Every structure is written in structure tokens, then in C-alpha cells.
Amino acid sequence: MIGRLNHVAIAVPDLAAARDRYARSLGAQVSAPQALPEHGVRVVFVELPNSKIELMEPLGEASPITGFLEKSPSGGMHHICYEVEDIHAARDRLVAEGARVLGDGNPKTGAHGKPVLFLHPKDFDGCLIEIEQV
Numbered sequence: 157m158i159g160r161l162n163h164v165a166i167a168v169p170d171l172a173a174a175r176d177r178y179a180r181s182l183g184a185q186v187s188a189p190q191a192l193p194e195h196g197v198r199v200v201f202v203e204l205p206n207s208k209i210e211l212m213e214p215l216g217e218a219s220p221i222t223g224f225l226e227k228s229p230s231g232g233m234h235h236i237c238y239e240v241e242d243i244h245a246a247r248d249r250l251v252a253e254g255a256r257v258l259g260d261g262n263p264k265t266g267a268h269g270k271p272v273l274f275l276h277p278k279d280f281d282g283c284l285i286e287i288e289q290v
């Protein structure tokens with residue numbers, strides 16, 4: 157069911173500084189910042205030959221990553237995103253297997269304009285998983 161690794165996300169306290177570090181120190185190709193108010197984050201994507209890194213800072217009062225950054229003020233790896241062909245079939249299989257799908261269970265549109273869902277970290281060995289239909 158899960159396919160390619162789409163991205164690994166890092167929550168950061170200062171997106172501009174993190175973007176600069178990836179561009180200047182690591183010589184990476186970075187996107188312009190993208191505000192995602194419906195997701196409570198502002199993101200930058202770091203393009204890699206075989207995947208992407210999503211750098212994220214909180215956006216707005218109700219950001220889902222505020223709590224994460226309060227626990228880890230210098231930032232840290234936040235989630236991993238796997239690609240799936242059919243997000244509804246993936247969701248139904250995951251629910252049937254007892255996994256908790258976050259939110260109301262209906263896919264939302266992610267940063268790439270594709271449907272995404274998130275799975276509770278406690279159901280996957282402490283790792284927050286995002287699935288994205290490609």
C-alpha cells in the first residue's frame with residue numbers, strides 16, 4: 157500500500173533561519189515560504205534528488221505544531237509522509253487494522269494540492285505519519 161517517501165518534515169522555531177541554513181550551509185535547493193493557514197503552518201520544501209524535506213513553523217493561534225515546539229524548542233523531526241495511490245482505500249484499510257486517523261477522517265488538501273491524512277503517532281511506534289495520494 158504505501159509507496160515512495162514523499163517527505164520528512166521538521167518543525168522549526170524560525171523558518172527563515174532554517175531555510176537559510178539549508179540553502180547556504182547545505183547548498184540545497186529550497187522553495188519560497190508557503191503559508192498553509194488551513195493547516196496552521198508555514199512551510200518551505202527542500203528538494204532532494206530522492207525525496208523532500210518539509211521545514212515548518214507554526215502559523216496562527218491554533219497551530220498543531222505549537223505543542224511540539226513547546227516540548228522541543230529548538231525543533232525536531234515531526235512527521236514522515238508516504239505516498240499512496242488511493243487515500244480512501246488506504247484510510248479504510250488503516251481503520252480496519254485499528255489505526256486512528258486524525259481529524260474527521262476525511263482527506264484535506266496538502267501543500268502539494270493533493271489529498272492528505274495523518275495517523276496517530278501512538279499507533280506507529282511514536283512516529284506521526286502523513287499519507288498523500290499521488
Ligand SMILES: CC[C@H](C(=O)O)C(=O)SCCNC(=O)CCNC(=O)[C@H](O)C(C)(C)COP(=O)(O)OP(=O)(O)OC[C@H]1O[C@@H](n2cnc3c(N)ncnc32)[C@H](O)[C@@H]1OP(=O)(O)O
Pocket residue numbers: 165192195197210212220221223224233234235237258265266267268272274276277278282283284286
Ligand atoms: C498537510 C499540509 C502539510 C503537508 O505536508 O502537505 C503538512 O504536513 S502540515 C503538518 C502539520 N499538521 C499536522 O501535524 C496535523 C496532524 N497532527 C496533529 O493533529 C497533532 O500534531 C497531534 C495530534 C499528532 C499531536 O498534537 P499535540 O502535540 O497537540 O497533542 P498531544 O500533546 O496530546 O500529543 C499526543 C501524544 O503524541 C505525541 N506527539 C505529538 N506530536 C508528535 C509527533 N510529531 N511525533 C511523535 N509523537 C508526537 C505527544 O508527545 C503525546 O505523547 P505523550 O507520550 O502522551 O506525551
Ligand SMILES: [Co+2]
Pocket residue numbers: 163165210235237286
Ligand atoms: Co507534511
